[in-house]
Amino acid sequence: MSGAQGRTNGLIGFLPIAIGGPPANAIEDSAYFACPKMQLEVPGSSVSLVTLHLSQLEFCSVHPEEEALLQGNVAEKRRSEFALGRAAARLALIEQGFTDPPPVLKGTGREPAWPKGIVGSITHCGPWAVAAVANDRFVWALGIDLEDIDAVPHNEIGDIVCSEAERDWVFGGRDTRLRLAMLFSAKEAIYKALFPLCRKFFDFHDADLTWFPQRGCFLGKLCTDLSPEFPKGFSFEVDCRRRANFVFTRATIEAHNRTTADEQESSAI
Numbered sequence: 559m560s561g562a563q564g565r566t567n568g569l570i571g572f573l574p575i576a577i578g579g580p581p582a583n584a585i586e587d588s589a590y591f592a593c594p595k596m597q598l599e600v601p602g603s604s605v606s607l608v609t610l611h612l613s614q615l616e617f618c619s620v621h622p623e624e625e626a627l628l629q630g631n632v633a634e635k636r637r638s639e640f641a642l643g644r645a646a647a648r649l650a651l652i653e654q655g656f657t658d659p660p661p662v663l664k665g666t667g668r669e670p671a672w673p674k675g676i677v678g679s680i681t682h683c684g685p686w687a688v689a690a691v692a693n694d695r696f697v698w699a700l701g702i703d704l705e706d707i708d709a710v711p712h713n714e715i716g717d718i719v720c721s722e723a724e725r726d727w728v729f730g731g732r733d734t735r736l737r738l739a740m741l742f743s744a745k746e747a748i749y750k751a752l753f754p755l756c757r758k759f760f761d762f763h764d765a766d767l768t769w770f771p772q773r774g775c776f777l778g779k780l781c782t783d784l785s786p787e788f789p790k791g792f793s794f795e796v797d798c799r800r801r802a803n804f805v806f807t808r809a810t811i812e813a814h815n816r817t818t819a820d821e822q823e824s825s826a827i
């Protein structure tokens with residue numbers, strides 16, 4: 559198929575993948591767009607993950623209702639990252655089986671409002687935007703974050719982000735900048751995963767992370783009660799990988815961990 563076929567079908571945001579266009583996940587790998595690539599996929603995962611680069615922006619458009627979320631005098635950089643993030647979200651939803659995904663609007667806490675039955679998350683960093691979505695039959699909570707290691711304000715955030723044990727880990731290794739970026743990013747991913755469910759702001763000291771090098775992930779533990787479903791001591795994993803100068807983290811809590819407030823109450827009796 560010629561590259562033009564995929565492009566002339568429309569802009570990425572509205573690419574009708576099912577008819578004649580490339581499969582959604584081919585966007586990143588295809589020769590359609592000469593742009594850098596960032597491989598973040600986890601093979602075999604039930605999560606659809608789409609990465610877009612700024613050089614693909616000209617093929618992206620946002621849904622008018624999404625565009626309406628950016629009111630007033632919004633900086634060009636913000637418009638670009640927003641459009642790229644929403645286009646990535648749309649492609650990820652198509653990969654999950656939506657033929658014409660609805661716009662992804664915003665909740666009251668600025669979180670993306672996904673279609674019913676879907677959990678997901680968006681991150682932007684430098685020229686990249688990434689969206690991850692999954693069916694809530696398989697995944698209860700999902701949060702992702704991308705950070706440029708050099709752009710993380712290392713001198714300022716150590717105390718804000720780290721517990722004492724985390725500081726020992728960060729400063730006990732050779733690459734403290736990398737470790738701090740990993741920890742910071744993982745905590746942002748946790749926030750994005752849990753906020754839509756607990757509906758509560760919580761800060762960096764409300765979760766504690768321990769690095770498991772063999773598994774390439776942090777084990778996270780809540781240090782505070784966020785909600786009946788997410789009590790103090792609740793634990794989860796945060797996958798962390800480095801790509802070039804970026805750190806990508808993904809907090810995924812699978813659906814079999816899901817409890818309702820009722821179940822929590824009865825187990826406490």
Ligand SMILES: CC(C)(COP(=O)(O)OP(=O)(O)OC[C@H]1O[C@@H](n2cnc3c(N)ncnc32)[C@H](O)[C@@H]1OP(=O)(O)O)[C@@H](O)C(=O)NCCC(=O)NCCS
Pocket residue numbers: 639640643667668669670679680681682683702703704745746747748749750751753754760761762763764765
């Ligand atoms: C919300 C926050 C996590 C965003 O992270 P960031 O590194 O600044 O920016 P990113 O580009 O990675 O992510 C921005 C996206 O996060 C998503 N987001 C914003 N608020 C959100 C929330 N309350 N819940 C879930 N996702 C949210 C949005 O999709 C947003 O992009 P969009 O506005 O284009 O839709 C961060 O600004 C923040 O408030 N952090 C403090 C809270 C925290 O991290 N606590 C640590 C708990 S251990």
